Amino acid sequence: MTSKIINMAERMKDEQDRLLESMFELAPIADDGFSEQIVRRVRRKLWVRRITLPVAVVLGLVVASRPMAALVSGVYELLLSMPGDLVPSLEGSLPSLQLIVTGALVLGVAMLSLSMLED
């Protein structure tokens, strides 16, 4: 008797659930370009992320180039003003300031290009 009541209760519960499911049944929404719109946003986001770092580095290099050149020239002058016996062959072996700055810029641009190619 008890098991019959339990079974009935279970069955009633199932019927109620089925009824609710039919009540809650929602018509599917057509995509209508919705997914494409999000994919476009995602691609734009990826592109922005990829471009942000290189642009920031280039801007940083541009902004820092003058103080960097001043720093390099300061160090260069300091080295030149050192007593001759401390750095006997310094004058001949040191590259020019322009060469150092150009080399640094070329290195920076090469590293940027490499990272962009990897992306």
Added chain:
Amino acid sequence: MISGEDNELVARVVASQDTRAFGELIRRHQSHVRNFLRKLSGDMSAADDLAQDCFMRAWDKLHTYSGSGSFIGWLLKIAYTTFLQSKRKSRRYAEILEQVGHVSEAESRTHAAPVDEVTDLDKFLAVLSEEERAIMVMSYACGLSHREISQATAMPVGSVKSVIFRGKEKIRTSFDIKDHQHG
């Protein structure tokens, strides 16, 4: 159209940021997510905006999907969080505007917006609290199990069951629903 299970597509997205695979995931699940948010917010266009935000968040967090539950369950968790956060935000703005003596834009827009067609389901949902509405839609419209709902809402399974029971009772008493009739 890309074939494969959801988990395979997720793996492709995570491994190589495959936007085509992600597009396929959206195509498969957008209807459930949008329907869920539409029923939760009661505003079709706002719900679609939220759905977009939800999928953008899903893109960012896809690497956290462990594959243990269903993907739609994981997505609905993000959708529910997105909905709650947007609601909190708009409530905060409304409070600020009230303080400075303005009617909030969202509020005025709600009053001005044409009312969408009210279905039987909308009437049923109207008697439920926000939490009950979310859980009932997840359960009966999206077919999530109690365990999946528990994960999506961060509630214990027992609480989910009692919310569903309460929601059913409310609908039944409000609309005098017997076993095989409604409306």
